[in-house]
Amino acid sequence: MVRAWVECSKADLGHNLKLIQGKLQGGCEVMAAIKANGYGCGLIETANMLNKLDVHAFCVACLKEAIELRKEGFKQDILIMGYTPIEQIKDVIHYDLIQTVVDLSYAQLLNSLKLKIKVHIKIDTGMHRLGERAEDLEGIKKIYECSYLQILGIYSHICANDLNKKRDNEYAQHQLQLFDEAILALVSDGIDVKKAHIQSSYSIFQFPECHYDYARVGAALYGVLATKKDAKELAPSLRPVLTLKSLVAGIHHLEKGELAGYDLQYEAKEKSVLATCSIGYVDGVPRALSCGKGSVLIHGIKCPIVGRICMDQLLVDISEIKDEVKSSDEVVLIGKQGDNEISIYDVAEACDSIPVEIMGRLGSRLDRFYI
Numbered sequence: 191m192v193r194a195w196v197e198c199s200k201a202d203l204g205h206n207l208k209l210i211q212g213k214l215q216g217g218c219e220v221m222a223a224i225k226a227n228g229y230g231c232g233l234i235e236t237a238n239m240l241n242k243l244d245v246h247a248f249c250v251a252c253l254k255e256a257i258e259l260r261k262e263g264f265k266q267d268i269l270i271m272g273y274t275p276i277e278q279i280k281d282v283i284h285y286d287l288i289q290t291v292v293d294l295s296y297a298q299l300l301n302s303l304k305l306k307i308k309v310h311i312k313i314d315t316g317m318h319r320l321g322e323r324a325e326d327l328e329g330i331k332k333i334y335e336c337s338y339l340q341i342l343g344i345y346s347h348i349c350a351n352d353l354n355k356k357r358d359n360e361y362a363q364h365q366l367q368l369f370d371e372a373i374l375a376l377v378s379d380g381i382d383v384k385k386a387h388i389q390s391s392y393s394i395f396q397f398p399e400c401h402y403d404y405a406r407v408g409a410a411l412y413g414v415l416a417t418k419k420d421a422k423e424l425a426p427s428l429r430p431v432l433t434l435k436s437l438v439a440g441i442h443h444l445e446k447g448e449l450a451g452y453d454l455q456y457e458a459k460e461k462s463v464l465a466t467c468s469i470g471y472v473d474g475v476p477r478a479l480s481c482g483k484g485s486v487l488i489h490g491i492k493c494p495i496v497g498r499i500c501m502d503q504l505l506v507d508i509s510e511i512k513d514e515v516k517s518s519d520e521v522v523l524i525g526k527q528g529d530n531e532i533s534i535y536d537v538a539e540a541c542d543s544i545p546v547e548i549m550g551r552l553g554s555r556l557d558r559f560y561i
Contacts, residue, residue, distance in 0.1 A: 191518065194436040194469040195557040197525070198231045200239055202429035206413050207243055209427055213394050215401045221269065221387065223408030224259075225251035230432055230474070230549035231412065232558045234262050239560065241266070249406055253278055253287070260285040269310055269343075273320070276300070283307060288342060292320045294329045301336035310343035310385070313372055315365040317349035324368040327375050334381050343385035343403070344373065351392040351416065359396075366397065391415060395424040414545040418535035430534055432549060433525030434556075436469035437518050438488065439503065451497025451505055455481050463512035465493070467521045470502040474552035475523060478541040480504075486521050489514050490528020524548075 210220060222245045223229075228236030237248065237259055249269040250256050256268045269288045276299055282289045288308045291297045300307055311333055314321035322329045324346065334341060346369045350358035369388050376383050387404035389397070392415065394405050413430035415421045421428055442465075444450060444458040456464075467486060471477045476484075480499045485492045486506050493506040508515050520527070524534050534545040541548070 191437070192557040193439075194473050194555070195434075195559060196230060196232075196552060197433040197435065197559050197561055198235070198239075199429070199431050199433075200560055202413060202431045203231075203236075203239055203411065204243055205427075205429050206411050206431070207240070207245070209425070210394060210405070210407055210410055213398045214405055215399065218389075218402055219247060219404055220245055220411075221247040221249050221267075221404040221406045222411060223249050223390075223406055225249070225255055225271075225408070226546075226550035227552070227554075229408060229412045229546060230552035233258060235558065235560055237262070237264055237266075247404060253281060256287045257281065257285055260287070267342075271312075276303070279303060279305070279307060290320070291322075291333060291339070291341075293322045294332055297333040297336050297339060301338045304338055306338060306340055308340045308342055310345055311341060313344060313346050313369070315346040315348075315368040315372075315388070316361065317347055317365075319347075319349075321346060324372040327372065330372065330376065331379065331381070334376075341384060343387065344376075344383045345385075345387040345404075345406075348388060348390060348393050351396075351420075362393065362396065366393075366400065392420075392424070409546050412546075412549065414534055414549075416544045416546075418533065418539075421535075430525075432534070432552075434469075434474075434523040434552065435525070436467050436473075436521045436523065438465045438515060438521060439468040440466040440517060441508070441512075441515060442466070442505075452500065453498055456497035456505065462507060462509045463515075464496065464505045465508045465515055465521075467504050467506060468502075469521075469523065470500045470504055472501045472553055473556055474548070475499055475504060476537070476541045476543070476548065476551075478543075479537070483540050484537065485532060486523050487525075487527040487530055487532055488519060488521055490530050492530060492532070 247267045251272045253274045291309045291311045312321035313324045315324045350361040352358040385403040389405040391410035413428045444462045448458050450456040477499050484495045497505050538545045
């Protein structure tokens with residue numbers, strides 16, 4: 191038995207992939223985002239599951255993630271979406287990876303190495319994070335003039351997703367328009383842009399009419415969007431893939447007025463029973479859930495987190511079910527137990543965060559099981 195773990199549903203991952211593929215136009219393929227340790231599900235095992243589902247392209251955030259995949263024998267195209275220092279570019283070549291060109295100056299620096307490097311060009315359609323500006327067609331054309339770069343694609347990223355804001359929807363459409371206009375201008379000049387992609391989880395459902403070569407899908411693949419409301423309105427059939435669990439490690443009876451936890455943040459208002467759970471903030475449980483902001487499920491009953499969450503443990507109030515609980519009982523922090531559920535949305539909302547941040551921070555100490 192393990193102290194704390196993640197369970198990932200292969201069936202739900204497959205369901206989400208099929209749902210997403212059904213929204214894509216023409217020959218558009220899913221490029222699965224498996225960065226941040228497979229959004230908490232485990233990098234290698236998530237890649238294994240997607241490989242069995244015939245996904246032919248992956249994208250990751252950094253060189254380290256890409257190399258891990260290659261060392262495990264994955265043959266898919268792997269796009270590194272982030273910056274790779276020039277000193278590590280030989281690893282990009284050695285492991286047959288695809289590097290993102292983050293702007294013209296970076297392209298020219300790569301080209302100066304006089305090494306054949308596979309790349310996709312990032313263009314900035316309004317996020318202003320990475321990429322050569324879409325309006326700067328001359329700058330983009332100069333990237334295509336870099337003779338040592340083997341340019342396999344061009345892409346951008348939509349940053350405005352709030353369904354309740356007219357400005358966001360208009361901005362997203364503006365980004366799509368800029369992207370399409372840039373591609374059309376390049377093609378008109380005789381440039382073969384190869385693979386084009388801009389859609390991610392939201393825009394697949396917001397703009398299903400789009401025709402591109404890839405859709406880079408992260409959150410939706412794992413069954414979530416930014417909010418429960420968005421998921422209900424855009425993709426109610428998505429199924430969360432991930433469940434987070436731990437165990438009851440001990441039970442403590444407190445008299446009225448006794449204090450517990452770091453900084454004495456819990457005081458028993460009456461006779462109370464607390465359970466120690468074998469998971470903490472280093473495992474990825476947000477410390478912001480301390481002092482009653484979060485709950486867990488034990489025997490299908492919501493039990494509030496009390497006191498400060500510790501590095502390796504946390505305390506919950508089990509006074510309501512004290513006679514039923516014993517050491518080694520299962521604790522659910524994200525997921526269903528009995529007739530009750532604590533969703534990833536509930537956890538994210540309590541922390542003023544989003545589901546993918548919670549998932550991405552789930553620690554390496556957690557065991558992972560695939561069911």
